[in-house]
Amino acid sequence: MDPIQTLIKDLANKHGRTKESLLPIMQGVVERESYLSERSMVEIAREMDIPAADVYGTATFYSFLETKPTGKYIIRVCKTITCAMKGKTQVLFAIQEMLKIKMGETTPDKRFTLLETNCLGWCHKAPAMLINDNVYTELTPEKVREILSGYMKQNGINQN
Amino acid sequence: MANSHQLKRVDFIFRNENDWERVLSNTIKKKPQELINELISSELKGRGGAGFPTGLKWKLTSEAPDGQKYVICNADEGEPGTFKDREILSKVPYKVLTAMAVCGYVAGANQGYIYLRGEYKFLKPELEKAIDEFEYYCKEINLDFKITIFMGSGAYICGEETALMESMEGKRGEPRNKPPFPSQAGYLGKPTVINNVETLVHTFTIFKYGSKKFYDLGVQYSRGTKLFSVSGDTPKPGIYELELGMSLQDFVYEFGDGDTKAVQVGGASGFLVPRKKFKDAAIGFKGKLTGISLPTGGSMMLFNSSRSMFNVLDNYLEFFREESCGQCTPCRVGCQQLLLGIKAVKRGDKPASYLEKLLRLTETMQYTAKCGLGQSVANSFSSIVENFREEMIY
Numbered sequence: 001m002d003p004i005q006t007l008i009k010d011l012a013n014k015h016g017r018t019k020e021s022l023l024p025i026m027q028g029v030v031e032r033e034s035y036l037s038e039r040s041m042v043e044i045a046r047e048m049d050i051p052a053a054d055v056y057g058t059a060t061f062y063s064f065l066e067t068k069p070t071g072k073y074i075i076r077v078c079k080t081i082t083c084a085m086k087g088k089t090q091v092l093f094a095i096q097e098m099l100k101i102k103m104g105e106t107t108p109d110k111r112f113t114l115l116e117t118n119c120l121g122w123c124h125k126a127p128a129m130l131i132n133d134n135v136y137t138e139l140t141p142e143k144v145r146e147i148l149s150g151y152m153k154q155n156g157i158n159q160n
Numbered sequence: 161m162a163n164s165h166q167l168k169r170v171d172f173i174f175r176n177e178n179d180w181e182r183v184l185s186n187t188i189k190k191k192p193q194e195l196i197n198e199l200i201s202s203e204l205k206g207r208g209g210a211g212f213p214t215g216l217k218w219k220l221t222s223e224a225p226d227g228q229k230y231v232i233c234n235a236d237e238g239e240p241g242t243f244k245d246r247e248i249l250s251k252v253p254y255k256v257l258t259a260m261a262v263c264g265y266v267a268g269a270n271q272g273y274i275y276l277r278g279e280y281k282f283l284k285p286e287l288e289k290a291i292d293e294f295e296y297y298c299k300e301i302n303l304d305f306k307i308t309i310f311m312g313s314g315a316y317i318c319g320e321e322t323a324l325m326e327s328m329e330g331k332r333g334e335p336r337n338k339p340p341f342p343s344q345a346g347y348l349g350k351p352t353v354i355n356n357v358e359t360l361v362h363t364f365t366i367f368k369y370g371s372k373k374f375y376d377l378g379v380q381y382s383r384g385t386k387l388f389s390v391s392g393d394t395p396k397p398g399i400y401e402l403e404l405g406m407s408l409q410d411f412v413y414e415f416g417d418g419d420t421k422a423v424q425v426g427g428a429s430g431f432l433v434p435r436k437k438f439k440d441a442a443i444g445f446k447g448k449l450t451g452i453s454l455p456t457g458g459s460m461m462l463f464n465s466s467r468s469m470f471n472v473l474d475n476y477l478e479f480f481r482e483e484s485c486g487q488c489t490p491c492r493v494g495c496q497q498l499l500l501g502i503k504a505v506k507r508g509d510k511p512a513s514y515l516e517k518l519l520r521l522t523e524t525m526q527y528t529a530k531c532g533l534g535q536s537v538a539n540s541f542s543s544i545v546e547n548f549r550e551e552m553i554y
Contacts (some may be wrong), residue, residue, distance in 0.1 A: 123461070
């Protein structure tokens with residue numbers, strides 16, 4: 001068995017094989033692989049004995065279940081009203097400039113994907129963003145550059 | 161507090177109470193009927209925004225035929241401008257768990273779920289620790305009740321109770337037709353009580369201090385306190401517990417920056433109140449005889465005169481267009497057309513009178529959309545367009 005098969009089998013053993021386990025299993029795959037490939041979705045369907053179309057249908061409904069390849073770190077910048085009012089655009093510019101990618105793109109080294117998202121629930125500390133599950137609030141261009149350099153160093157990549 | 165006399169801060173929800181074990185064991189010594197009556201006489205209404213009487217919800221589920229039943233805590237807090245549930249779950253999780261167990265006892269359910277939005281995944285480890293300790297105590301007092309966290313994956317609509325259940329069943333989060341209501345056929349078709357995080361904490365207060373203490377706060381039809389998430393143009397953004405029934409004018413005195421032009425009450429699905437109407441508006445549930453009564457999930461966003469109301473509406477409509485589940489036509493097409501429509505008016509491609517057409521469209525959505533999302537787009541749209549018409553056109 002290849003790693004994806006093993007992962008899905010383990011997740012199904014942990015959560016069960018009834019339909020209620022579909023979201024937890026998909027979340028488990030995303031946690032490890034960062035997105036749901038066609039291969040993973042077909043494999044989940046086989047393991048749970050449900051139509052692959054059902055898996056795809058559910059997967060594509062949820063914004064945190066990516067079905068296209070993403071980087072290791074998914075940056076989700078909140079774009080809802082308070083964050084928009086408090087400088088989200090400048091924060092986005094800083095990220096785009098630093099990573100040299102546009103909205104929706106992934107860096108060539110497959111480390112960062114930049115996305116926008118709806119209200120993260122940090123309006124009193126706007127603007128806010130998520131990097132994977134970690135929350136960053138009261139962002140400024142300077143602060144966001146510092147955060148990103150932290151992630152870059154963590155991976156042994158030098159800036160410039 | 162400077163100018164205000166009606167706006168009262170209260171401290172129940174975050175009050176540090178380490179006696180949840182005693183509250184739980186004492187409460188479940190009482191008969192379920194007694195506890196339901198206590199809740200009904202407190203007049204507690206759901207704090208997620210819809211305001212359904214909580215006691216009645218519990219009663220209906222308890223009266224459903226015996227068999228498997230469920231308790232769900234709705235922690236899919238996605239309304240723009242709301243962040244109180246996150247604070248509750250991180251500061252006083254035991255109150256929520258205790259209330260869920262009492263609810264299970266009353267309704268006859270031995271399984272509880274917390275549906276936690278994906279954006280709050282960082283809360284999960286701490287919450288799981290609390291659940292472990294909690295379940296250990298339940299075993300000690302021979303209370304058969306388990307709690308499981310179910311993670312959401314980034315969908316606003318899953319805060320709608322039936323969409324949430326669809327999501328838990330592994331499906332797309334598309335709201336169901338009602339009836340049947342969750343109290344008859346909820347999660348997996350079984351009778352289910354589903355309450356907002358804050359609602360559950362209020363039941364903890366009521367069971368600990370008695371319904372009178374709660375009922376004595378607030379005003380007629382809007383009893384008790386409410387957490388408000390304050391954001392936008394304010395010198396003190398944050399979470400505040402206030403008595404219900406306060407006037408919006410008093411609220412603005414307290415939280416405004418001196419230049420407040422409008423307040424959005426209840427998030428993107430709520431209403432925008434312009435400055436000239438502050439004194440007529442009260443925060444509470446429907447039923448107040450005078451003035452405008454604004455029910456709210458607690459989202460209060462302040463805008464000062466530097467803000468363009470067109471940009472605000474544009475942002476909300478973009479939000480709704482993305483978060484509409486796409487299941488029913490009025491909402492799916494309606495949200496798209498409203499967004500295209502206001503942009504066209506702004507550009508001058510459509511005459512100003514086109515706004516009336518769009519207002520009629522929101523009215524249609526209000527009547528024909530399947531769930532609260534599509535129905536409530538009319539709230540912010542009409543309140544912004546009618547009060548700030550010039551800003552939409554020029």
